[in-house]
Amino acid sequence: MASDGWYLTDDVDRHLARAGEFLRSRPAQHTVHLTVTETLRSRGGRVYGDGAPEFGVLEGEGGGRAAFFRTPPHPLVVTSLSGEEADVLAGRLAGAGRSLSGVNSDRDTAAAFAAAWQRHTGADAVPGKRLRLYRLGELTVPRPVPPGRPRVAGEGDRKLLAQWHGEFSAATGETAVRDADDWADERVERGDLILWEAPDGTPVAMAGAAPKVAGQVRVVAVYTPAPLRGRGYAGAVTAEVSRVALAAGADEVLLFTDLANATSNGLYQRIGYRPVSDFAVYHFG
Template sequence: MVWELTDDVEAFASTSDDFLRSRPVEHTVFLTLVDTLRRRGLHAYGSGAPIFGQWRTDDGAVDGVLLQTPPHPMMFSRLPGGAVAAALDALAGRSLPGVNMLVDDAATFVADWPAPAAAEKMRVRLYRLGELTPPSPPAGTARIAGPGDRDLLVRWFSEFAEAINDVAEESPGPVVDDRLAYGGITLWEVDGSPVSTAARSRPEAGMVRIQMVYTPTVHRGHGYGGAATSAASRAALDEGASEVVLFTDLSNPTSNGLYQRLGYRPVLDRVVMEFSS
């Protein structure tokens, strides 16, 4: 059993596709990252070169993957026994800003990674939608965002990244443009003015992920975020998604409670660890 590392997204996609699509809910981020890198180029998430890895069993099957788009932490799938320790050897000498792993795997990796210090940045929970239960509708209506909303959305996406302390691109413009191109952003508006938004990913293996749910501070407390999320989830289902998923920050009880009321159910927990240089 061995890790195979590559900087070739096409090679990685061709050999890991069956593994990733075998559990599209669990592998939601890997599927959307690979799709984006293939469509928008290797520097879609930053100037650094991505790295991809596969854990091969003795019979050659893929049973685990890793992926990093610098400057973001390296993300690992669920790993079988022995793969975490082997990853430490395979990545020796590389400079990592951090890792994004299942909680138990992260504890093992961080204990032996040669960084001066490691700090927990965030714990997140993956949810999948059971039966969508829309909230009591607040004032307003949902609509799909269009090109005329671009400037507002660029500002909101920047505010969202700052709010969650995420490593953002210099400008979220390309991200907004990409989602506008396929109608992937829902707005909730009141009296013709947008007050909240929820984006959704392109479908991959029947899976769609709700992303970047954001309500500016001035509009919070009215149920607009829940309404936008519900509308975006319904749009994904209406377009044929068999699975709709989302992540929440476990330190935010408001969002975790909201999404469960909408019909989302827990799947797994991940932790993002940051390494000091």
């Protein structure tokens, strides 16, 4: 362990051996860290992107008290830090010559780390998305339910899923670092993506679920093609994914929304999702 308390590694198993108990102590707030590291562990550390992953845990007498991971080119994802801890971490990474595209964390930590990164590197820090984490309370299926029915995406849907993956990435401003066909293959193999199909069998919306870790499941990839929006499909398919997660034994069902999208924030609250905390992304020049 370094004198600043941060233990860094590129081995996900070593990281989880040190940080796992801390991450599982607050599964909702640490949902991204838990699901990404579990996915990497299941792939044997293989990632899709520009470089190898890196992990860190801040250790004290009582064990881990903070952690981060980064999978280039994505921003650094870090758990809550004090202003001093954010400054120490920024200095450690800058001093080691790390190049960061940004930071993603709870609102206060993200702001503190962005300011610290500017001090240590001189790089610009541009505010990006503001996100809100929601937890499902009592599930309420939105009414009226649109015509059609839900079904699990299967072999015959791979081409459509790949197409929608690209459209979803573009619509949300996310950097698509993995091949769309690979993404579709993985979803079909895991059986964790649900389509809403019209009465004639045409898929009109999708929503997926991240793997269950520490009792929590996060709803992901909620997408309706632009010409089909406003008809209740997103609400119906999100409610179904949420129902399936609960039926499979999830203790918590979570999702993130972009705070700039008032429509989606209102929709998820009508389904039964309640705010947990706010997060922010900063991009570094």
